[in-house]
Amino acid sequence: MRILVVNPNTTATMTDTIAAAARSVASPVTEIVAMTSASGPVSIEGYYDEAFSVPGLLARIAEGQRAGADAAIIACFDDTGLDAARSMTSIPVLGICESALSLASMLGSRISVVTTLDRSLSPIEHLVHRYGKSRQTRVRAADIPVLSLEDPNSGAGDRLRSEIRLALAEDRAEVIVLGCAGMADLARQLQTEFGVPVIDGVTAAVKQAEALVSLGLSTSKRGAYAAPVPKPYTGMMERFAPGIVAAD
Amino acid sequence: MRILVVNPNTTATMTDTIAAAARSVASPVTEIVAMTSASGPVSIEGYYDEAFSVPGLLARIAEGQRAGADAAIIACFDDTGLDAARSMTSIPVLGICESALSLASMLGSRISVVTTLDRSLSPIEHLVHRYGKSRQTRVRAADIPVLSLEDPNSGAGDRLRSEIRLALAEDRAEVIVLGCAGMADLARQLQTEFGVPVIDGVTAAVKQAEALVSLGLSTSKRGAYAAPVPKPYTGMMERFAPGIVAAD
Amino acid sequence: MRILVVNPNTTATMTDTIAAAARSVASPVTEIVAMTSASGPVSIEGYYDEAFSVPGLLARIAEGQRAGADAAIIACFDDTGLDAARSMTSIPVLGICESALSLASMLGSRISVVTTLDRSLSPIEHLVHRYGKSRQTRVRAADIPVLSLEDPNSGAGDRLRSEIRLALAEDRAEVIVLGCAGMADLARQLQTEFGVPVIDGVTAAVKQAEALVSLGLSTSKRGAYAAPVPKPYTGMMERFAPGIVAAD
Amino acid sequence: MRILVVNPNTTATMTDTIAAAARSVASPVTEIVAMTSASGPVSIEGYYDEAFSVPGLLARIAEGQRAGADAAIIACFDDTGLDAARSMTSIPVLGICESALSLASMLGSRISVVTTLDRSLSPIEHLVHRYGKSRQTRVRAADIPVLSLEDPNSGAGDRLRSEIRLALAEDRAEVIVLGCAGMADLARQLQTEFGVPVIDGVTAAVKQAEALVSLGLSTSKRGAYAAPVPKPYTGMMERFAPGIVAAD
Amino acid sequence: MRILVVNPNTTATMTDTIAAAARSVASPVTEIVAMTSASGPVSIEGYYDEAFSVPGLLARIAEGQRAGADAAIIACFDDTGLDAARSMTSIPVLGICESALSLASMLGSRISVVTTLDRSLSPIEHLVHRYGKSRQTRVRAADIPVLSLEDPNSGAGDRLRSEIRLALAEDRAEVIVLGCAGMADLARQLQTEFGVPVIDGVTAAVKQAEALVSLGLSTSKRGAYAAPVPKPYTGMMERFAPGIVAAD
Amino acid sequence: MRILVVNPNTTATMTDTIAAAARSVASPVTEIVAMTSASGPVSIEGYYDEAFSVPGLLARIAEGQRAGADAAIIACFDDTGLDAARSMTSIPVLGICESALSLASMLGSRISVVTTLDRSLSPIEHLVHRYGKSRQTRVRAADIPVLSLEDPNSGAGDRLRSEIRLALAEDRAEVIVLGCAGMADLARQLQTEFGVPVIDGVTAAVKQAEALVSLGLSTSKRGAYAAPVPKPYTGMMERFAPGIVAAD
Numbered sequence A, B, C, D, E, F: 001m002r003i004l005v006v007n008p009n010t011t012a013t014m015t016d017t018i019a020a021a022a023r024s025v026a027s028p029v030t031e032i033v034a035m036t037s038a039s040g041p042v043s044i045e046g047y048y049d050e051a052f053s054v055p056g057l058l059a060r061i062a063e064g065q066r067a068g069a070d071a072a073i074i075a076c077f078d079d080t081g082l083d084a085a086r087s088m089t090s091i092p093v094l095g096i097c098e099s100a101l102s103l104a105s106m107l108g109s110r111i112s113v114v115t116t117l118d119r120s121l122s123p124i125e126h127l128v129h130r131y132g133k134s135r136q137t138r139v140r141a142a143d144i145p146v147l148s149l150e151d152p153n154s155g156a157g158d159r160l161r162s163e164i165r166l167a168l169a170e171d172r173a174e175v176i177v178l179g180c181a182g183m184a185d186l187a188r189q190l191q192t193e194f195g196v197p198v199i200d201g202v203t204a205a206v207k208q209a210e211a212l213v214s215l216g217l218s219t220s221k222r223g224a225y226a227a228p229v230p231k232p233y234t235g236m237m238e239r240f241a242p243g244i245v246a247a248d
Helices: A012-025 A047-066 A082-088 A096-107 A118-130 A146-150 A156-170 A184-194 A201-214 B012-025 B047-066 B082-088 B096-104 B118-130 B146-150 B156-170 B184-194 B201-214 C012-025 C047-066 C082-088 C096-104 C118-130 C146-150 C156-170 C184-194 C201-214 D012-025 D047-066 D082-088 D096-104 D118-130 D146-150 D156-170 D184-194 D201-214 E012-025 E047-066 E082-088 E096-104 E118-130 E146-150 E156-170 E184-194 E201-214 F012-025 F047-066 F082-088 F096-104 F118-130 F146-150 F156-170 F184-194 F201-214
Strands: A002-007 A031-036 A071-074 A093-095 A111-115 A137-141 A175-179 A198-200 B002-007 B031-036 B071-074 B093-095 B111-115 B137-141 B175-179 B198-200 C002-007 C031-036 C071-074 C093-095 C111-115 C137-141 C175-179 C198-200 D002-007 D031-036 D071-074 D093-095 D111-115 D137-141 D175-179 D198-200 E002-007 E031-036 E071-074 E093-095 E111-115 E137-141 E175-179 E198-200 F002-007 F031-036 F071-074 F093-095 F111-115 F137-141 F175-179 F198-200
Touching (some): A002 A012, A002 A201, A012 A201, A047 A071, A047 A082, A047 A118, A047 B047, A047 B082, A071 A082, A071 A096, A082 A093, A082 B047, A093 A201, A096 A111, A096 A118, A096 A175, A096 A201, A111 A156, A118 A137, A137 A156, A156 A175, A175 A184, A175 A201, A184 A198, A184 A201, A198 A201, B002 B012, B002 B201, B012 B031, B012 B146, B012 B201, B031 B047, B047 B071, B047 B118, B071 B082, B071 B096, B071 B201, B093 B201, B096 B118, B096 B175, B096 B201, B096 C201, B111 B118, B111 B156, B118 B137, B137 B156, B156 B175, B156 B184, B175 B184, B175 B201, B184 B198, B184 B201, B198 B201, B201 C096, B201 C201, C002 C047, C002 C201, C012 C031, C012 C146, C012 C201, C031 C047, C047 C071, C047 C082, C047 C118, C071 C096, C082 C093, C082 D047, C093 C096, C093 C201, C096 C111, C096 C175, C096 C198, C096 C201, C156 C175, C156 C184, C175 C201, C184 C201, C198 C201, D002 D201, D012 D031, D012 D146, D012 D201, D031 D047, D047 D071, D071 D082, D071 D096, D071 D201, D082 D093, D093 D096, D093 D201, D096 D111, D096 D118, D096 D175, D096 D198, D111 D118, D137 D156, D156 D175, D156 D184, D175 D184, D184 D198, D184 D201, D201 E096, D201 E201, E002 E012, E002 E047, E012 E031, E012 E146, E012 E184, E012 E201, E031 E047, E047 E082, E047 F047, E047 F082, E071 E096, E071 E201, E082 E093, E082 F047, E093 E096, E096 E175, E096 E198, E096 E201, E111 E118, E118 F118, E137 E156, E156 E175, E175 E184, E175 E201, E184 E198, E184 E201, E198 E201, F002 F012, F002 F201, F012 F146, F012 F201, F031 F047, F047 F071, F047 F082, F071 F082, F071 F096, F071 F201, F082 F093, F093 F096, F093 F201, F096 F118, F096 F175, F096 F201, F111 F118, F111 F156, F137 F156, F156 F175, F175 F184, F184 F198, F184 F201, F198 F201
Parallel strands (some): A002 A031, A002 A071, A071 A093, A111 A175, A175 A198, B111 B137, B111 B175, C071 C093, C111 C137, C175 C198, D002 D071, D071 D093, D111 D137, D111 D175, E002 E071, E111 E137, E111 E175, E175 E198, F002 F031, F071 F093, F111 F137, F175 F198
16 A cells, blocks of 8 residues: 655655654555655745645645555645645545544544644634534644744744643643644654643544555545546646546 | 736636626726736636636735735635635735625525536535535535636526526525626626526625725734745745735 | 615714714715614613614614615614614615624634623624624623713723733734724724724725625515515504515 | 513414413413513514514513513514513513423424414524524424414414424424414314424423422523613603613 | 432432422422432443443333323433433433523523533533533533532532632623532522522423423424334343333 | 454344454454444344443443453444443544544545434434534435344345435435444445445444554543543442443
8 A cells, every 4th residue: 555645845854754754653564655745835834835835735646646646645734735636636635634633533522733833723723613623622823833843952842832731721631633744753752741642643644544545435526526627727837737637 | 996806717708707897896996907817727616726726816916916906806706715815915805705695694594606516516615614604505506617607608597597596496595696706797687587686706895895995904914814924935936936925 | 875874872972973984984975874763772782772772773774765775774783673674675784793794704814892891792792603703703891881982081992902902812813893883983093003903893884885785786575584564563653653665 | 470471463362362372381370461562563474573572572571570470471483572571670581482492302303393484484593593403493484474373264274284294204303393472272283183292382481481480590680681771761652661670 | 290300320318319309399289209220320420420320210210101200300410311211201301401401591691500520521511512502501510529419518519619600700601500410409509699590400300391291292202212113132131121111 | 453343232143244344454463353242232223222232332342451452443323332431441442433424524525324214313413413524414314224234135225225326416425424333345335336435334443443553542531531430330230330441
């Protein structure tokens, strides 16, 4: 089984961290193919960055599917481009926010998502609402720039810990979800420290992608995710030219 | 007052229709500046086309704001790229779905949106839900390709009429919203024929854009729509390079 | 275009303030006709006052429509009598709460309404819920009697400012809505002071009334707002006798 | 124990029917005091009639409370004036829609309300939503004018039966609520005929009013239903002058 | 009229308190038959205890119905086994949480439930949500073991009072519901002390059970609560053998 | 890894089918331990059967955990006893309804659950609502007794197919979930026949149980699922004596 993990942040070191996390939980028979998007912002922080990361992300997913991927994961907690990717492909496509929330709600009744920046609160709250978890979930921001998560001296860990403490005290959180890609190691540490489940989205998505592939389940090509209608795309460079993959 | 209307479908004749509709209702002191996106699909039908239309759309909005636009309208019923555009600018940005639903709910208690294709149902239903109107709104598709609306011989009008008849009978619709850009003239005819309000999104957005500008109201730059953090964007052509406009 | 603004509070000085606010944003071709209800409480504070203000309010709207009004605005933030007025007329009728919330949700993701008294919280919360904005809106009371807003020495401004500060800090508010009629000037000042959009309902309603009239849209007479069935009304004085205006 | 039942429809024969229904279920120690509102429409059909019925209704409730009523029931399925009445009094005030829905949801999982006219659908749907029952309740109209219920030859019974049959088949209704006052006898017959619980609001309210009084429970005077602030009421006849009853 | 009150906590002294509360409000013609479940936990604190209390509880209800009970009340605030009991019987079955919330929402707009232990918060929040009251209700725990309510020296009363004070201040509570069985006397005291309605579930249920019986209303045997299909039950002792009572 | 699959229906042949399904998708390193509950109904059809199946089910889960299970699955689509089991254990416990819905919503926007009997509709609708999927999910019953699924000549397959056809046509279903345990083989056939994803809950749960165990995630012992308080259990036979497993 081959699972494509696309980092829509165009920062390759972040992709390395994500790939390591993915591999740390993948089944022995799963090959993780990690790719960095070739175009877009170095980090996705808010709606604007999200918009520019989608074409490069979709190009990678099309590329990956042509190369035989059985499932794809979009490694950004905003589930950026998820609907478009599902329309484009006939393989399952997973978002790490949806994946993390799905598992979280099997482990406890109240969930707190701890993300990076204030500007990410609203995009994530909209996702939580759309996935039907708003009654039991609170989203918090720890005021950490995304790329500082890569830097051990940034104090990001301390700020995350403070926010988790508040989540436990004020939200009565039973499960913590880390609202950013690339925090699998940290999740394990925090789980030990705080004694509650702490979920990293990338690893959650890898296991659910394996689940879908094993079960022979794939994106429905009826309705919302029907294959795009072939049509001219104006003014797109080669690199952005939409690589529509026929759904069979 | 200058209002920018961007057609994210890269079909210039459609922009002409939209511009004419916008001008037909604009105040005498409002200048309508209509622009066709320079890149993306010729018509937006579903999530995939949406994703590729956003960078070109945002480039036009940035361009328009630099040229002195007081407000911007995104002339696609999926409200494509609306959040990103709001983050980018300090002027009000309006979606035609949100604009149409806002007015519709002032005129009646039950709303039916009649859109083009089945694959557009889910994107629009998500918007309706997000705008808080799902309890009173039903979305229907008339099975019409977007560009056939431009063609008087396509039978599109007949199919719309059939679907409106069903909306009146089965949904107890009190107000009809046409779920596509460029149907202002048709809206007026249908309103006369069916004796219920029929709302076209583009004209609805023009008047509400004028309202916001007159009132001195603009996009909040706090929280969800805070100005993007300046950062490198990898692999984007000049044309896609994000033209971040500082919020003051 | 003639827009009727009815103050259902029977305090004429308040009507003057409201009329001035309405005129300050009306288009040059719009005539604002401001009327004070001839019967009911001097100020509307809670459900009880609301109930007694409706017959007088409806009488004024009927009078205004007979005199050629193209749209009517009910200048009380409880949107008092709005449904009844819509049933009665064939012109658009706007509530200032609905109008303010409609614009607010185009400008930011989280809204705080700051109203006057505690007893107004529940009526407004019910409106917010009905208009589909409860997920993104919090209602707060600044503990100010309605008529003290007319008195510059009442300290009302200070209490409003304190409550707005709390809204920004605790609710992460991105947009402020002032939950009372007659605060247009104050709204402009507060917007400058706090650097976020501050919306006054009366001015918001005037521009949206102009929008509806320009667009040729009016209250649907099908379903919820169908014209009342003519029937005897017992024991009503002349002044309260319902002036049903036929919907055509 | 004395329970006031106010018919806000100014049709005395209807009050007789309602009073008989109330007495048929009241406890032996309960005195039912039935009053017809002295002003307003002869029947309440939709939002407009509702508005004009409230002042007369409130006057009767104030009168009844002064005369020693322990609880009051508003005998119109729109729960007309309920919030205002609760603000005004220190005794419990019950609406027949709320009372019927409360009991209905103890008897089955899916509820169908069968009311009279199409124009009553929206007002009742708003109530159902507000009372938190919209997920399990559907509202239907049988196309019967309210006063025709008094006339045995009107065919109203047949039309109700047809609509109940549809509710059972299409809505999978487990409980039927009759959405009008004065149908207690009919409810009993229909319950026998259809083999599912059929609830009449007036009788449901009488028993719950007895419950509240027996339990020593009364309207909270904190927050939403705090006693009105004494203030001048302009232009109201004696009969409409608000008789504020102090909450102790 | 005979009303069965079953205490699913297998602590007989608690049943005595509950029975006394029930009798203190029952009509003179109502006989209260109080029974302690013969099997299960001595007190129900959370989901686990709940599960083991159900078979014993259902056995008592079957026994009670065979002995002529006209209605049954399950005296545990988790409404333990309520759906199963309704399926099993043809008499009305009431939960004390549902009964308390039904009355509470007739008395005020904001409700705070004060229960015993943290682990009971989620079960009760799920009930509140299911009964459609989550928008207006907050659930709080006073950190009191259930059986300490029986012990006057446990300090339970003080902790309840503190939590009620917080509910009034922070939740703007207008009505308090005590989230445990057997607190009727305390409810009366607290109502006097705090000046807001304080509701005890057992007494609330007794009066609503009387209401349903008087009205000739009973559990619908269509759909959700259809009589169980007769079938073999493996490995159940005599005592647990399901006593299906045919619904006619 | 050892995954316990408990069939709460006390029909051993059904357990065999379920075990085969579980094994058909389990990873090579996963051992499936399938157990039939020792007490309770031979098939679970509605709330009543559910209640009597829980003690036997919990006994099996306690037994399984003592024997070293890493996760447990409750193989009944009503997710019977799920909350109690989670409270009792420190391993993950999965319901097949929750598992199926979680995967379904990653594959399409509209889901139809096709279950067996009418009486199961309400229990499943409550689960769908609780899991936050009610906006996108419709539950249908094919009128098939649970045990007839075991019988190839029962016509059950034909009735399922008819109902799926209706789901596709009327609900615009994009994904089908089979609302019963033991239909994995049939799911694969139906997926091929209808060309949309068809999900069986048991297999969905097995893969998600593997996911949770691989990720080192387990039930939160804070709040809703805190370990039960040790206490006497009255009148329970040895077999039902709650085997509380301490959460560490």
